Amino acid sequence: MNDNISALTRRLESENVRFSTDDKSLFDASLDHMRYSFLPDVVAYAECGEDIGKVLKTANELDVPVTVRGCGTGCSGGSVPTPGGIVLDLGAIDFIEIDPVARVAHVGAGAVTANVDAAAQKHGLFYAPDPSSHKYSSIGGNIACNAGGLRALKYGVTRDNVIALAAYLPNGEKLKCGLPVKKFSVGPNLRDFFIGSEGTFGVVSEAWLKLLPLPQSKKVAIAFFDGDEQAFEGIEKIMRSALQPSILEFMDADTIGCVRVKEPSLEIGEGKSAVLAEFDGFEPEAEASVDMFFEVLAGCEVRRAKDAAEAEKLWSVRRKASPAMYMLGDSKISQDIVLPFDGVAEFFRFYKKLGRELNLATPVFGHAGDGNYHIHFMYNGAEDGARARAVRGMDLSIKKTIELGGAVSGEHGIGFLKSKYMPLQHGKAELELMRGLKKVFDPKDILNRGKIYEVTDTSGMQPLRGVKLPWD
Ligand SMILES: Cc1cc2nc3c(=O)[nH]c(=O)nc-3n(C[C@H](O)[C@H](O)[C@H](O)COP(=O)(O)OP(=O)(O)OC[C@H]3O[C@@H](n4cnc5c(N)ncnc54)[C@H](O)[C@@H]3O)c2cc1C
Secondary structure, eight states, X not given: OOHHHHHHHHHHHHTTOEEEOSHHHHHHTTOOTTOOXXXXXXXXXXXXXXXXXXXXXXXXXXXXXXXXXXXSOOSSSTTSOTTOSEXXXXXXXXXXXXETTTTEEEEETTOBHHHHHHHHHTTTEEOOOOOTTTTTOBHHHHHHXXXXXXXXXXXXXXXXXXXXXXXXXXXXXXXXXXXXXXXXXXXXXXXXXHSSSTTSSOEEEEEEEEOEEOOSEEEEEEEEESSHHHHHHHHHHHHHSSOOOSEEEEEOHHXXXXXXXXXXXXXXXXXXXXXXXXXXXXXXXXXXHHHHHHHHTTTSXXXXXXXXXXXXXXXXXXXXXXXXXXXXXXXXEEEEEEOOGGGHHHHHHHHHHHHHHHTOOOOEEXXXXXXXXXXXXXXXXXXXXXXXXXXXXXHHHHHHHHHTTOBSOSSSOOXXXXXXXXXXXXXXXXXXXHHHHHHHHOTTOOBSTTSSSSOOOOTTOOOOSSOOOTTO
């Protein structure tokens, strides 16, 4: 342990901040969902906002880098302590208070997303952002990454659902950003700096979140198409119509082909792609929306769920998509790109051709109404050169996405794993301004060092294999 780390642990001890330096704690805090592992020197566990302030102030004075951690479900290495130093774990700040009159949830940064929703539901309300990781991710992590989710099409992403927050600057000072009131027009709302900046500007300690009345009814339908291009045409028809789905999920023919083999009881035809839709609202409105879904997609095979059991069966097509695609390779490189509607067909022609040229399978699923697609290059880990081909395929796909006016990431963020794409996405002026802002918030660069703004060469890095995480 170097001198600064020893001084830091002594200070944490004297300030009653819980911390650990045992091997298991250090390993658990060393990686996120992507499994690139960098060991920290210390893990500190904040139990209240004041603990966050104490850790940051001490680390700042001693020049020890701090990496912030919610639940570690991130998909871009954001919570991975690449420079060593201290991991600041916020999992214990998990209080949840519901105000059913203001329709606001006041929550600690470590509150698990699904627990916030469950607490709201007891009052006939719900919290709309629903990343697929909602049973494991924290609100602080969702805010930091501006997480999306299946319902983003109708209800927006995390940014649209955060009313106010409190955050600690890297020097340990506390900021109140906005107020938990309906309207706030008192200068720039500092809240927005902390949404989507992945913990590089400060540490979110608590937030006030928007809640909505629980819809009375949800109706599910699924449409099968003869191929991907036909599905994209169907999606365009839906988006041109008066329909307002809460969820609209696309699965390409490669993905559906895997689901079909894994679940023959779903009786899916060969070569089909699919679009799953959910409509919510009052019962007659949701029912009428499904009728209109049939009309808009006349000529396609459309199935509607008559009850909860049938809805679950239709949903299982989407839920099986991610695990089923491992039939096509034991490893994958994936990104969550966003495409403008007029670039979707061209992108997928390019990407599928690239997959054939590289001899790699390219299954896709995604949030079709948002143009947010999870693209994959599947490969076999033991095959020489296969991973390098997958990386090349992804780099070319990202370049094409940007050429078409799209974005590198819709919801997962940049971390260090995708920082190489920042100069492709942003011009010099934008990058300089972002780096300037980082300096204003964090002049000593102690917080989430090496993330987003600095390009990290990841070519020699390998994810760990065989590590089981709680959500696997
Ligand atoms: C199976 C699976 C499905 C997923 N599905 C989705 C999806 O549908 N939509 C989606 O958007 N994402 C999805 N994700 C990605 C991930 O769950 C989200 O990015 C989530 O927001 C991360 O939350 P976390 O608490 O795990 O954050 P972590 O992984 O711990 O951290 C993520 C980033 O946030 C920073 N951070 C964490 N807490 C704070 C805080 N309080 N203050 C400041 N910075 C902080 C970290 O430093 C890091 O940069 C999925 C991940 C998995 C594993």
